[in-house]
Amino acid sequence: xxxxxxxxxxxxxxxxxxxxxxxxxxxxxxxxxxxxxxxxxxxxxxxxxxxxxxxxxxxxxxxxxxxxxxxxxxxxxxxxxxxxxxxxxxxxxxxxxxxxxxxxxxxxxxxxxxxxxxxxxxxxxxxxxxxxxxxxxxxxxxxxxxxxxxxxxxxxxxxxxxxxxxxxxxxxxxxxxxxxxxxxxxxxxxxxxxxxxxxxxxxxxxxxxxxxxxxxxxxxxxxxxxxxxxxxxxxxxxxxxxxxxxxxxxxxxxxxxxxxxxxxxxxxxxxxxxxxxxxxxxxxxxxxxxxxxxxxxxxxxxxxxxxxxxxxxxxxxxxxxxxxxxxxxxxxxxxxxxxxxxxxxxxxxxxxxxxxxx
Ligand SMILES: Nc1nc2c(ncn2[C@@H]2O[C@H](COP(=O)(O)OP(=O)(O)OP(=O)(O)O)[C@@H](O)[C@H]2O)c(=O)[nH]1
Ligand SMILES: [Mg+2]
Numbered sequence: 001x002x003x004x005x006x007x008x009x010x011x012x013x014x015x016x017x018x019x020x021x022x023x024x025x026x027x028x029x030x031x032x033x034x035x036x037x038x039x040x041x042x043x044x045x046x047x048x049x050x051x052x053x054x055x056x057x058x059x060x061x062x063x064x065x066x067x068x069x070x071x072x073x074x075x076x077x078x079x080x081x082x083x084x085x086x087x088x089x090x091x092x093x094x095x096x097x098x099x100x101x102x103x104x105x106x107x108x109x110x111x112x113x114x115x116x117x118x119x120x121x122x123x124x125x126x127x128x129x130x131x132x133x134x135x136x137x138x139x140x141x142x143x144x145x146x147x148x149x150x151x152x153x154x155x156x157x158x159x160x161x162x163x164x165x166x167x168x169x170x171x172x173x174x175x176x177x178x179x180x181x182x183x184x185x186x187x188x189x190x191x192x193x194x195x196x197x198x199x200x201x202x203x204x205x206x207x208x209x210x211x212x213x214x215x216x217x218x219x220x221x222x223x224x225x226x227x228x229x230x231x232x233x234x235x236x237x238x239x240x241x242x243x244x245x246x247x248x249x250x251x252x253x254x255x256x257x258x259x260x261x262x263x264x265x266x267x268x269x270x271x272x273x274x275x276x277x278x279x280x281x282x283x284x285x286x287x288x289x290x291x292x293x294x295x296x297x298x299x300x301x302x303x304x305x306x307x308x309x310x311x312x313x314x315x316x317x318x319x320x321x322x323x324x325x326x327x328x329x330x331x332x333x334x335x336x337x338x339x340x341x342x343x344x345x346x347x348x349x350x351x352x353x354x355x356x357x358x
Contacts, residue, residue, distance in 0.1 A: 019144065039104045042057045044058065055096075152204065
């Protein structure tokens with residue numbers, strides 16, 4: 001199926017309380033008014049009540065409170081373990097999502113409140129990578145705008161966003177939420193004009209610590225804001241209000257742009273990696289086959305089952321990149337082949353088959 005026929009998957013990530021779930025509810029109702037209802041997956045096992053109906057809900061599969069009890073864990077450990085358990089079934093989930101990806105335009109994913117549980121766990125990476133390798137996927141990073149007006153907080157939040165971008169490598173969208181309370185104009189200005197951010201940062205520091213000179217912190221802040229300046233280039237940012245519904249058309253325009261980036265950059269890179277891996281596998285297979293043929297011709301001349309097996313094992317052990325499954329297959333084939341040629345050596349099994357001595 002061509003990529004064009006597939007839905008865009010939007011993974012909604014953000015700090016606790018930034019408004020992910022409320023935003024999802026708003027996106028859902030907006031898409032319903034547009035007559036293009038989305039397919040929704042809830043990955044937050046700890047959410048008490050969802051303000052929308054999820055098509056797939058992690059809470060239907062795992063009860064995180066029960067997980068906490070059974071594994072004797074705290075709330076975060078419980079959420080993480082619940083997510084891990086769910087991930088073991090993710091192939092089934094992906095099957096459902098893939099099926100629906102041809103009939104809807106958008107697939108929306110809500111993630112756990114504790115951002116690090118999703119962004120820094122193996123499960124989060126497995127889920128994101130599995131979806132991204134199956135359909136166009138973008139990350140919507142939700143920011144609590146009223147809580148990020150302080151320059152240092154803003155920078156910390158942006159550094160976090162930057163680390164997620166670095167980790168997922170997926171097209172990225174900054175979503176400044178709660179614009180009904182605080183406009184995101186200041187953020188856009190800081191992102192556009194790096195010097196205006198540095199001035200704000202310095203002013204705030206002088207206000208808070210008038211005694212402090214230009215020490216280590218100042219130079220660290222300057223270096224980090226330089227890093228962020230690079231990060232902002234080619235980054236999409238939109239302001240929305242999950243409560244009033246402001247910014248919905250802009251949000252979906254930005255998602256469409258991000259999808260183009262997926263098709264232009266992410267997908268070709270992914271295809272290249274897959275082709276490279278297949279190529280490596282094929283080469284490895286050919287090498288194994290030629291080694292097998294060589295071994296067989298040697299063994300035909302001087303057969304000793306025990307030394308033959310030992311030699312094989314040594315070879316297997318010496319090759320670090322081997323795929324274990326494949327090697328075992330081939331070693332067994334070799335071993336049995338010898339067995340059929342060397343009747344007379346070894347013992348007789350219950351069915352009369354003669355097996356070589358180990
Ligand atoms: N004023 C205003 N409040 C909002 C907006 N979006 C969310 N909220 C409020 O922010 C709080 C947190 O919202 P949630 O949607 O639960 O945030 P969340 O990121 O899903 O939270 P966790 O999943 O617990 O991390 C709630 O009280 C919402 O009513 C918004 O656009 N404007
Ligand atoms: Mg939530």
